[in-house]
Amino acid sequence: MHESDGEDEFLSCPLGPISDAGRKMGKQTSELSQQTPSNSLLKTRLVMKPVAYPNPQEAVVIAATEFLMEETMKKFDSSHDAHHVRRVRKTALSLAHSVEPKPDLLTVELAALLHDLLDKKYVPRSASADPFSHFFPFFKDLAEKTNGEIDLIGDGRAENISRIVENVSWTNERKLKAEGGWTEWHETCIELHCVQDADRLDAIGAFGIMRCAAYSAAVDRALHVSKSDPTWGDSAIHHFHDKLLLVRDRLKTPAGRRMGDRRHQFMLEFLSAVDEEYNAKP
Ligand SMILES: [Fe+2]
Numbered sequence: 001m002h003e004s005d006g007e008d009e010f011l012s013c014p015l016g017p018i019s020d021a022g023r024k025m026g027k028q029t030s031e032l033s034q035q036t037p038s039n040s041l042l043k044t045r046l047v048m049k050p051v052a053y054p055n056p057q058e059a060v061v062i063a064a065t066e067f068l069m070e071e072t073m074k075k076f077d078s079s080h081d082a083h084h085v086r087r088v089r090k091t092a093l094s095l096a097h098s099v100e101p102k103p104d105l106l107t108v109e110l111a112a113l114l115h116d117l118l119d120k121k122y123v124p125r126s127a128s129a130d131p132f133s134h135f136f137p138f139f140k141d142l143a144e145k146t147n148g149e150i151d152l153i154g155d156g157r158a159e160n161i162s163r164i165v166e167n168v169s170w171t172n173e174r175k176l177k178a179e180g181g182w183t184e185w186h187e188t189c190i191e192l193h194c195v196q197d198a199d200r201l202d203a204i205g206a207f208g209i210m211r212c213a214a215y216s217a218a219v220d221r222a223l224h225v226s227k228s229d230p231t232w233g234d235s236a237i238h239h240f241h242d243k244l245l246l247v248r249d250r251l252k253t254p255a256g257r258r259m260g261d262r263r264h265q266f267m268l269e270f271l272s273a274v275d276e277e278y279n280a281k282p
């Protein structure tokens, strides 16, 4: 019930189904602008109309990033698979369209696609420590693929994307705030906020519950133990109290907070059902 509301928000997103429709729009616009319409006013309008995001070169970059993402996420469990990343990408772009000033959509989309490739839960510290160096050859390759038209290293977006990847995680935010490492950039980077909110929204609500169970199974963690049990702190149910129930109040975009309210409510209903079933007397 709650998630269908979210889907409605996605359907009303100007991007529509992001990859296909957006790419088609870009293609149609560029094809149309090459034609010679008899009506000169129409021609002027077509030529002046900006090419919709993503333009053909951006589509090449997105497709290559999606391929890298799919190849990498194959190795992780279903709590952190390509489906999770695609949901995050979709929500991040939807949030990006809801905020002012408008963020750079390519930065948001690429950061969303790459955000979990170096997740510390899955890759060694040596690989996750420096996302910019890690992705540098990939960004370089993207510039070659687009004949230099999209040079993310040259225009500074590669550095920003890498910084978002490095800072998207909840644990990292908590650590930085505790250690005084939270900066003006963390506070104001709207592209970071869109990706962070989207990732956190997928950690709560119905999908969050499924993902918490899936990750617990992958690391062989108990789903539920009573609060008095000494292993409570290492159970899936503890994770709701330690993180998931706190997420709503840390969402940064207005639209993200609206989505978070519904998902938070659903988790509360789920947790009271868990208590009710656990304490049920025959
Ligand atoms: Fe992650």
Ligand SMILES: [Fe+2]
Binding pocket: 084, 088, 115, 116, 199
């Ligand atoms: Fe994630």
